[in-house]
Amino acid sequence: MLRIRLVEEALAERYADQEMRCPMHLCIGQEAIAAGVAAALRPDDVMFSNHRAHGHYLAKGGDVKAMVAEIYGRSTGCSGGRGGSMHVIDQSVGFMGATPIVGGTVPLAVGAAWAAALKGEDKVSVVFFGDGCFEEGVVHESLNFAALHKLPILFICENNSFSVYTRIEERQPRRPIHVVAQAHGWDAWHSDGNDVEAVNAIAIEAACRARAGNGPQFLEFDTYRWREHCGPNFDDELNYRSEHEITAGKAGDPLLRSRSKLLQDGAVSDGELDKLKEEITDEIDSAFEFALSSPVPTYADGAGKVYAD
């Protein structure tokens, strides 16, 4: 969680240099879901994501250097600079790709689970999406098919209650999202998404059930997006959410909660946490250094690979 937060804060800080010239969606405030779920998975389990993918990618073990280089549009980026922030991939750790068209990767994750089932593998497939995505038809088509075939899939709905600036109440009737999945015959789970231990406990059980052949699992986690929908800044001045709401949202900071719990339990000391932060900061600094010293691609580098060889 700390690593995701620090990477994204560094990205936000350096975005103003105008060298990361692509849309960028930060998950600051929502890290517990990515971290809690990824910690419940095996390295060979596969993961798909959406436009707000940095946290998922990093939690699954994605290479931070390749991600930062990708956002800088360099040849060493995880997609060779072709994708930018919204199209990250690291197949070596089972991170199968992220795309920004809402709902685009949901059926792909079901397809990956289907392939695993067809091949007799015991891995699970996981896809992250937001509350807005749940409105897409393709999600419901996927719910139906995955239940029909009892596929080893985890849907992770990160409910931050906003689609860009539009509240969920403007978009959906007042019913919990996860009960819709339940009606499709899925096991459904729901919890505070800013409590990493709760997320992790649910994810472990859900992954076990999926792996054991009990069919698809739908996990809905409530969380809060701190910053603007797209871009490095806060957007409180737009007044689409009240000061009170923002303060309350930030009070649920998963990192602070986790930190005080760990300290209270005596699991770590202040000194150890500081040291951890230092190590991560060094790692991030070297990732930026790597990105900025990486080769700059030219137009010709972006022209090929339209068809597979």
Next chain:
Amino acid sequence: MQTENPIRKKTFAFAIREGLQQAMENDFSVILIGEGVPDPKSIFGTTEGLQEQFGRKRVFDMPLAENGMTGICIGAAISGMRPVMVHQRIDFALLSVDQLVNNAAKWHFMFDGKANVPFVVRMIVGRGWGQGPQHSQSLQAMFAHIPGLKVVMPTTAHDAKGMMIAAIEDNGPVIFIEHRWLHYVEDHVPETNYRVPLDKAKILHTGDRVTVAAFSYMALEAHAAAKALHSFMGIDIEVLDMRSVRPLDMDAVFTSLRKTGHLIVADTATRTGSIAGEVISRVAEKGWDMLRSAPVAVANPDHPLATSHHMSDGYYPGEQTIADAVIRMLGGDKVSGDYEQLCAALRHVGPHDTPNRSFSGPF
């Protein structure tokens, strides 16, 4: 007595908004829907204040359910409403293609004209700041391939307003494509409620040497090339702002071609299957005798656009590409004039991936 004709300079985005506003004032059956329509950014300012003026029963946000909502709009359209739907990127509208192609485009035809689908779908073509493979496509030819859909691409703010009103008043589905970079461009936009036909090209620059039939943002690029060619090379090309993709105003192309004998088609899309190709094929069929040289398509290369600004630099053809194509067509080295001055005038200043210098991302 002097007649007053003040120039009212407004942006394309403003013009879209005013067109929507006046159409909604004219007709209570006009409703506006789209992801983000009433939000603080109001679709790049094009829907600003409309919910406040017309209320929540006429101006809506919508669930992320493009295909379903398109079908719902078609249902409303055949039941007496005139919906206008907005997609912040044309790439997102791909989720609604089934409803557009199988229902909207054919309803009138397959039920023997017994019902109409008065439905405008605004789609915005992105460019710059890493819009990349899924936010920068220019898919007008794909929609134009479908009989039953009208497809328009206004270039100037003046036409954006007049064509918006005309599109809303049209009794069939109209795909209304806006290039994102045009939103910033100003033009004379009269305050009156006026219409611009959905099927007519317009001459942006008069000339007799080469015809450049250009679409959307490329019409501005062609216009800039025309001015530079006139000033530094003494060449006058005729720039047609095509404005409509379906139907194509081929009469305007042939009229110009009769004068010039040379044709360049400048498109905002990738080459294969493009509307530029369609224009050229029609000229080959019906205007062969007019041609004094092989026509040329100026279009994007046939591959998706990479996100990295390092790789997108060089992807888009522009003023210089068009000017060079004109010079080559007229004899290359044999053409006299100050080519260096022309290049200097057309040289792009500032980053290649922003519409203007004040732009600092992320959209």
